[in-house]
Structures are given as structure tokens and as C-alpha cells.
Amino acid sequence: MTDLKLNDGRNMPQLGMGTWQIPDSQVAAIVRQGLDIGFRLVDTAAIYENERGVGDGYKGESYEDGGAFLTTKLWNDRQGDAEAALDESLALLGLDAVDLYLMHWPAPAQGQYVEAWQAMVRLRDAGKTRSIGVSNFLPEHIDAIVAATGVTPAVNQIELHPNFQQREAREYHEAHGIVTQSWSPLGQGKTLLTDERIVTIADKHGRSAAQVILAWHLAHGLSVIPKASDAEHLGDNFAALDLTLDDEDLAKIDAMDDAGGRLGPEPGSM
Template sequence: MQNMLLNDGRSMPQLGMGTYQIADAQVAAVVRQGIDLGYRLVDTAALYHNERGVGEGWKSSDTFLTTKLWNDRHGDAEAALDESLALLGTDAVDLYLIHWPSPAEDRYVQAWRSLIQLRDAGKARSIGVSNFLPEHLDRLREETGVVPVVNQIELHPYFQQREARAYHEAHGIVTQSWSPIGQGKTLLSDEAIGRIAAKHGRSAAQVVIAWHLHHGLSVIPKAADPEHLADNLAAAELMLDEEDVAAIDALDRADGRIGPDPRSF
């Protein structure tokens, strides 16, 4: 499993498993299956309401663990993290993210200052953000002097976020893709993706995940059964050629966003 160097000197597996919309009662078994297959990064969030199950599946492993601060807790991040840690059954997480900037509330800088303190206290070994735009990242950097190690954003071949990726690269921030295969069958049934999958004898999902990895992105596809977990993990072995990458690069769309706009959410 390829690791990525973070700007705080720590490292993080490039490919992990997402757990969004996997029920708390089910997710422990899914996480255990993923770890047994070879995953070494598990991503959850307070919003997902499955931290207890994730913690049960994750415990006694050496797997990198991420959780996130929800929008209504920007004013009391320490209490929110303590609640997450209690559910996860651990004293610290490897990565703690502010889930959304919620700019209308304008408390994300306050939340970021709290995350810096939580990192210094050892409750979060690394700290980052999710769904932040360059304008939000600029404020964090200018007002605190601390740059997030990761920005986890919606990113897939129909919504490639090139401006954000360029900003992240310029400032030493790892880009981590959520919804990496587009949350549905439309992308996976795309003709270009299908041609590349047939050419390599691989699944469409593996082709898309391999595209993320080729571009140096961290990626956390969700899967809820052993077959899809194994399929996603095997994407790390697929090497796309220049023609493949160019064909997928050409799929970017102006209207490709699936999730909310961080400016208004």
C-alpha cells in the first residue's frame, strides 16, 4: 500500500475505505473485512452516526483512523472530539477534519484554532479539513499560520477540481477524494471508462480508482461487502497508460458536482 507524506511529517495510506451510509450495526464487520483484506485507512465522521461500529471493527489494529467535526460543533470542537473518541474507543485519532467550512456561520477559523490545540494535546495526531475552498484555506493559513495536512473534497472524473488540486499542491496539502466513483452507476457505465476496463480486464470502479491514484490523490471509496472491498483495493495494482489517463481527464464537466457547494452549504 502506497503511503503519502503529510506536511506535518507523518504519513498516511493513499487508498482507504470510506464508511458513509454504512449503518452502525453493520459497519464493524465491514471494517474488519477491509482490514483483513489489507486496508490501512478507515474514514468516518460524526455525521455518519457509525463511529461506535467503526471503532469496534478498527480496534487492536494499526490502521490509520480519520473522523470529522460536524458543522454545529465549530464552537466546541474539543467536546465534539471527546465524544467521537469515546464512541471509537480510542484516546486519539490519526486525522481529525473540519467536515465543512459553513462560511455563513463564520466559525471555521475558531474551529481550526481548536483543532491545533487538540493536535498539540495529542488527541488528533494530524489535522485537516474537508470541502474547503482556496479562499477558506487562505484564511486558515493567514490567521493561524497552520496549513491543513489534507483537504477531503468531492472529486471524480466528472468533477476533477483542477483549481483546488493545484492550490493544494502549491501549499503542501494532500487532496483526498470523496465520492471518487461518482455515487452511482452513471460514471461506471461511461463508454470511455468501459473501454479502458475492457482493455485491462478490470472493473470500471478499478479504472476510476486507479485514475485517482495515478494523479497522486488519496482516495476513500465506500464498499459494504467483501467483493467490492477487494475489487477497490486491487485498483492499486492497475497501471493506466497515458492514453487511458488522457481519456479520463477529458470527462471533466462544468456541471459535474454531485454534492453541496461549500460556498453555500
């Protein structure tokens, strides 16, 4: 599996497994299945309320020792209390540190995201998270936290899929050495998996529509964290790693971009 180089000198697996909306009681088995299939990146968040289960499934793993990489996130209502929030997440996960801690949303109306980033820098320096980044941040939010600390996020995890390709954000990230990580990479399964353009490419390669979409993300150097809640879908997603799309395929998917394709909240609204 390809690893991406982070701006802090560490590496992160390019393809991972998301756990949003997977209940705490079920997620341990799914995480274990994913790791057994070969996934080396697991993404969770405090607001998912499944960190205990993720930790149970992840138990015994360490990216530093060749195992899996673990990400969790700081929720909006804890931006003024990031140190305690991460301690709570670590207790649930059963870990001394995570590989990546993300600020889940800028929540600019609260006026705390700069303070929260300063705390996250301290948490990284204390060894409780090995890397730090953000999620759903616009360039203006990143500019503000870098101006206050001199520390650029390693990752910005944003909604990104063929109908919402976030080209301006990706250009900004590339210019600042930030890895773009795609959430809802399959567009939450709403129309993309049955879109004739995707299906035609899938038929051409004898692959699934999901694999085609994930291979498009990977070909563009994006990190991608599709959610799957059973072994069949986990295996299908993982198989995207050995699918190479040609230039014609990529151009067809690139042409699907639609500025009105956002499915989730606007970053400034949370």
C-alpha cells in the first residue's frame, strides 16, 4: 500500500477505513476485519461515539511497528478543552497516543479554533498525538492557525468526491504541503455508484463502481477513507489499490465536477 509523506516528516497510509455511523457495539469486529484484509489506516472521532469499540478492534496495532495508523478528532464543543478531550479519547481507545488528531470543524462562530490549534500543538509536543491536522477547514481558517503558531496542519480532511472535487482547496493544500484526505469519497452512495459514466469505466475494467471512484482518488494523490460496515464491502474497497485507471478514465471522472455537489454542511456553518 502507498504511504503519503506528511509535512512533519511522518508517513500516513493513503487508503483507510472510515467508521462514521458504525455503532460502538459493532465497530470492533469491523475494524478487525479491515485490518485482517490489509487496511493500515483507521479513522474515528469523538462525535462518532465508537472510540471504545475502535480501540478494541485496533488493540495490539502500532503504526510505528509496522501496524495500522489511527486517527481521531476533537469535537466542536471541546475546542476550549482540547487536552482533556484527547485524554478522554485516549482512555476510550486504550492508547497512550494516536497517530493523528484532527480538529473536526473550525466552528468559526465559537471563536475558539485558534486556541484549540495552539492546544493541539502542545499535545503533539507532549507526545499524545504524533501528528496534528484539521478537518473541514477553509484556507482562511488554516491561514489563521498558521499565523498564530507557525505550525501548518499535516492533513485537512474534507468532503471530496467526483461530483464535488474541491480543486481550489486541493491547490491550496498542495501549495502548503498539506495532505488532502477525502471523506464521503463515494458521495455517500447517492447516485455516484450508479452513474453511467462510472459504471461504464467499471465494466471496462471488470471492477465495481466503488473501486473505480476510489482508484480516481488514489490516482490524484488523495488520502481516502471510505466507510464499510461488512467484510464484503471492506474487501471491495481495498481492491481499489490494484486498479489503475487510464488517462481517458480519469478525464471522464474529472469532468463530473459540479460546484453544487456538496452533501454535508458548509464549513462555516458548524
